[in-house]
Amino acid sequence: MGDDTDLDVSFAIDAETVSLSPIGEYQVLDLEGPVVIVGDASYRVVPVGEESDPSEDVRELSVDEIRAALSELADNDDFQSIVDNCPTNTPLVYDDIDYLTRHLPTTSLQKCQKLSESTPFEKELLLQVAYVERQNSLVGHSDNVLEYYLEQRTEIAEKLRSTDEIDGDVERSFFSYLLLASALIEELTTETVLNELFREEARLDSITEHVRSMGHAKRLKKLCDIQILTGGDHGSLVEVKERRNNLVHDAQKRAGLDELESRREVAQILEQTDRCASVLLTISGKNIESVIAKRGCEPYIEHAQSEAVADTITTWEQENPERLSRLHDCERAALEEIRWDTEESDPRNNITEGFTFDGFDDEELYEILMEFVSDASQAFLDRIDADANESNLDRFDFAVMVLLCAGHSYEEIGRWLDTDEKYVQRKENVIAWRASQFEKDLVEEIPRPEGPTWPSDTASDDQDGC
Known part of the structure; x- marks a missing residue:
């Protein structure tokens, strides 16, 4: 069979932009004795029955022994039941441990307390580690x-x-x-x-x-x-x-x-x-990142690009100091103010602020600038991903909010986010209830449902297939 010689397969999923869940981590370090670090929290580990008085020498357990003890928790049924009941994300405004103790069922917290008595780990540490394991199980x-x-x-x-x-x-x-x-x-x-x-x-x-x-x-x-x-x-x-x-x-x-x-x-x-x-x-x-990048409201895009440029400068200070110095020394460049047209697929040829191109003919510096903007555009998507993770809303709701704030219609948002416009309206109600100060700072003004919305007489009944 010799047909379709120049076969072209076009896929909907862009492997470069799809977002994977962040992998949770904890570390066991030797800081004048074994310490377990989970997120922003750190816990000094002591042998069972010892008090955690810092004046005492409690370095009876080695780092390797602590790691082994943490690994053994995977085979403990009580610990696994704690993991199973943990959430997969926590709001930015809460410390993880505060949120977790309020979320878990009483029986899970009691198991955590009991497990703490038979292991060298504080109950708070056990709960934090269980949270990490729950994130990774997802x-x-x-x-x-x-x-x-x-x-x-x-x-x-x-x-x-x-x-x-x-x-x-x-x-x-x-x-x-x-x-x-x-x-x-x-x-x-x-x-x-x-x-x-x-x-x-x-x-x-x-x-x-x-x-x-x-x-x-x-x-x-x-x-x-x-x-x-x-x-x-x-x-x-x-x-x-x-x-x-x-x-x-x-x-x-x-x-x-x-x-x-x-x-x-x-x-x-x-x-x-x-x-x-x-x-x-x-x-x-x-x-959702690429949709937000192209269609998001102006205050949010400005925030995300500003953070992305700052992150890229920090990265280049470590990895490309000489090239960064060339850009800083160029009178045409104001690196912190570089912005680009997010609706274009290639940001490198669509710089709108931060560089004066009139009469510019330095090809080597131009290539450095293009590489910088390329890195910044990836950091831009990473910033959107991070904000969606930190939001009090879930990721899909976060996307709906940023698009609604840009003034797009329900129909347009439904088309871009592969959902029904009626569901966009329902999400608008949710956003009005659940948006926190974090979201308000990002978009400046949360959309409010105003006026009744009735289906049009000409609207097709797309739900017949359900």
């Missing part, structure tokens, strides 16, 4: 699947481009791709249902298990019922689910390609499936 679900999915997507696309026919190698790669796509969609659906149906204070382990036991079809239906999924996207996601089920349960059609006559048809299925995964990535808040 990373182990959709984020790990996403990484494998992107690798498999690249593999099947390359095989399609390099062959003239659909052979066994392509079929096996396609089967692996579809299984990973389905797994990714199911994980993201579970996360989104949990976030949207249960407020943070109710997202305990038993609720998570309840959502996981609902079944994928029911979870998709829930998301469509509340209109975070449009009827059209719901139908497409159901098709992916059915195609996956056919492959798994029907050995005669396991390759899934027996009725397809060209590589182009296979590529279309890949693109459709990737588009479905992209929708779930967006509404789960993992793929």
